[in-house]
Amino acid sequence: MERGKMGPKRQLWVLYIAIVLGILPCSSHAGAKVTGKLSVYVVNYPLKYFAERVGGEHVRVVFPGPADEDPADWVPDIKVIADYQKADLILLNGAGYARWVNRVSLPRSKMVNTSAKFKDQYIRTKGAVTHSHGSGGEHAHEDAAFTTWMDFNLAAKQARAIAVAYGRKRSTLKNTFEKKIIELEKDLFALDRNIKVLVSNNQSQPLIASHPVYDYFARRYGLNIKNVHWEPDQVLTDQLWMELQKILKTHAAKWMIWEGDPIQESIAKLKSVGINSLVFNPCANVPQKGDFLSVMQKNVKNLAVAFE
Amino acid sequence: MINIRQLEFHYQIGGFRLSIPEFSVERGERLAVIGPSGSGKTTLLNLIAGIIIPERGTIGVNNVKVGELNDAGRRDFRITHIGFVFQDFELLDYLSILDNILHPYRISGALTLNKKVHAHAAALAQEMGIGDKLTRRPNDLSQGEKQRAAICRALLPQPKLILADEATGNLDPDNKTLILDLLFRAVEDYNTTLLTVTHDHELLKRFDRVVDFKDFRL
Amino acid sequence: MLDSLYIAWKYISFNKLKTTTLVACIALISFLPMALQLLLDESERQLMSRAAVTPLVIGAKGSSLDLVMNTLYFGDEVPELISMASVERVENMDLAMPIPLYVRFGTRGNPIVGTTPDYFEFRGLIVAAGRQMALLGDCVLGAKVAEILDLKPGDSLVSSPENLFDLAGIYPLKMKVAGVLAKSHTTDDLAVFVDIKTAWVIQGLGHGHQDVTRLKDPTLIYKSSESNVAATAKLYHYTEITKDNIDTFHFHGNLGQYPITAVIAVPYDEKSGTILRGRYLSKQETRQIVKPREVIDGLLQDIFRIKNVLDAVISVVALATALAIILVFALSLRLRQREIQTIFKLGCSRLTIVRLLLSEIFITVLISGVFCGAMIFTVNQYANEIVRMLFIR
Secondary structure: OOOOOOOHHHHHHHHHHHHHHHHHHHHHHHOOOOOOOEEEEEOOHHHHHHHHHHHHHHEEEEOOOOOOOOOOOOOOOHHHHHHHHHOOEEEEOOOOOOHHHHHEOOOHHHEEEOOHHHHHHOOEOOOOOEEEEOOOOOOEOOOEOOOHHHOHHHHHHHHHHHHHHHHHHOHHHHHHHHHHHHHHHHHHHHHHHHHHHHHOOOOOOEEEEOOOOOHHHHHHHOOEEEEOOOOOOOOOOHHHHHHHHHHHHHOOOOEEEEOOOOOHHHHHHHHHOOOEEEEOOOOOOOOOOOOHHHHHHHHHHHHHHHOO | OEEEEEEEEEOOOOOOEEEEEEEEEOOOOEEEEEOOOOOOHHHHHHHHHOOOOOOEEEEEEOOEEHHHOOHHHHHHHHHHHEEEEEOOOOOOOOOOHHHHHHHHHHHOOOOOOOHHHHHHHHHHHHHOOOHHHOOOOHHHOOHHHHHHHHHHHHHOOOOOEEEEEOOOOOOOHHHHHHHHHHHHHHHHHOOOEEEEEOOOHHHHHHOOEEEEHHHHEO | OHHHHHHHHHHHHHOHHHHHHHHHHHHHHHHHHHHHHHHHHHHHHHHHHHHHOOOEEEEEOOOHHHHHHHHHHOOOOOOOOEEOHHHHHHHHHOOEEEEEEEEEEEEOOEEEEEEOHHHHHHHOOOEEEEOOOOEOOEEEEOHHHHHHHOOOOOOEEEOOOOOOOOOOOOOOOEEEEEEEEOOOOOHHHHOEEEEHHHHHHHHOOEEOOOOHHHOOOHHHEEEEOOOEEEEOOOOOOOOEOOOOOHHHOEEEOOHHHOEEOEEEEEEOOHHHHHHHHHOOOOOOOOEEEEOHHHHHHHHHHHHHHHHHHHHHHHHHHHHHHHHHHHHHHHHHHHHOHHHHHHHHHHOOOHHHHHHHHHHHHHHHHHHHHHHHHHHHHHHHHOHHHHHHHHHHO
């Protein structure tokens, strides 16, 4: 090889480096282009499901909450809050869900309260004690029920709000999002119809719910539910049992709706007083198996037993 | 050194007239001119120095017909050939003694200021007994010291002629003698000619010749 | 020439009082119009550059100047308050992105600006140290504030009470410095930014305290019923938001009615901006929408009008000063007649005499120029602060 001339290997390296250096700025810039994937952060799993169904390949949806914690109680740390701040969209459930939102700084322009359009339909929690200051002070309102997605009609509205938000961000994909939201609405409305038909048999039968997470569900489908505060994975205490006895005196329920699989002991104890157990998972967090729709479809099957 | 023939001069305002048929001063001579106030003694000095020019007649200084030179010529001649010593010393308050001595070199292009001149000024001041006063200002000096500084200024360009207008007029008797001694010594040391205008009759006997000015006034 | 300058310099330095007076007169009379122009140029730059990049501001009807000065430059005059409903109104119109601002409180002489993270993106502000505000109680400092107060991320800063006797109103909140912004060479360098909810906590609209339903001290309870517990004023409100008590912080009433000072509206496009402005034209409207550029333009017109008057006054003063200086030189010349005659006798030409005198004038003017230049340089260095002091705060 003559001095001063590059060998073929070296030429290849130079070419490779040039290409890499040429691509790098382009690729980093590509993420910032309007046509890139929307980065969407949500506060619970139902919203994640809706967001992914509506957005498809055009979005990257993140719910950073841990799998073993109720998203309603979860509080993100500063690093996660920073991730929320950097997102293109922050989807909120509304109705006081994720109280941490009121205690952090999030860019308002990116926040979407998916239940804002039906604020007037929020359910105030009965029995909660508010507080005020002085004789004429305003009450602190953090007492609305927030499992709005359990009313599948409202869930469809929340999904629709997501589609609208997507359309604002990516106006060229409005039609795509519209197609997808229609499909999702179809599934949600189907669930809604199925339950309506299912419960019409014995709509007014008294039911007990292990936690007050079925308010919207009960209202939508006209169910007669009274709530206790039982954890599916914990042994019943005497006090909890006494509270149930008190309720049963005026509300002779034959079915207990659990939000998760209860322990055998609880099932047996309930059975001893003639109460059966069924699971209707609100699916607030990512399910171990399946997705929101399959979990709800299974829930409906479980519920059907109580209305046969 | 000085040759004046048929000199006639008058001021436009005031009517003063001066007429000198003949007047001469030899080289190296120490001449005193006396006369009453207003007799024209200072006018004579100004004519010799070329500050003013006569209407008629000739003034020759060191074989140069001063009256025939132009303004610039007379100025250059004056600063290189004639040293002035004034009654009121006429030192500049804002300059140091050294700067006062060097002043002629700074105000005329006919003289060149260099290190040699600086050294000469310092030596001259030392001779005059004010070598340690060079950095002071005139206000810090006594009357005698001021006049000595003025003499240094007059002598530095090594003039052919010293014109002293009442040089001892503002001095006490001791200083008068001292200044006159310095002037006479300068005449000898620098081979120069001294023409002094004075009112001081006590000093006249020390001069080579005394001229009474009353003979020259019309 | 050098000799003339040397002699002139000696004369000038000997006559210190006269020289100082002349230098002061010339320097000042030269400095005044230049400084005025500099400050006006700086004020135009400062005011207009900020106004030009802020499309629209919505606030209570009233002085548009106060509204703009408070919103853009965080001026001391707090305009009449509006509510968050104004923000929601703009959101619902879907014509612009609204950014709420609550500029009312201060800390150690610096304004506290309550807003949302959208503001930082809008203004292109970057965090240079630490992080963006994330939690209630966090604050982010402008570069200059951090420098002046010698604060860095992790330090704390207490809000100032609105007035000395405000015993039952706005109480100091200890805020945590989350980050420091990079220098932006704008008013933002001089502000302390908090989330708008933190500003409400400072005002006392939001607070944290013990769970009133679990209080043991009866003197803390005013009235208790099945549905509500009313606490007394004795109940201690936390003055610092920590990770232990942040969950207790809450807001009473409807957040939509909470106060702000203004809304910056960033229209999605020009057409949206025009439509948005049109929505506020009704006579019954209690809000105003202004284009900061137009408001500042009006202010600058007024300033320039005043400047013209000042220019006229300065011209007259300059003329008088010039005449006085000429008189001083003329009198000085007369006093120096003897000196001039002496050096003429010694052999100095008239031209050299003129050169000597001109050299004195030249040196005097040069020294004046140096002082004038130094003063102009100083004014230039502090122009930003001077303009803020004169026009904004």
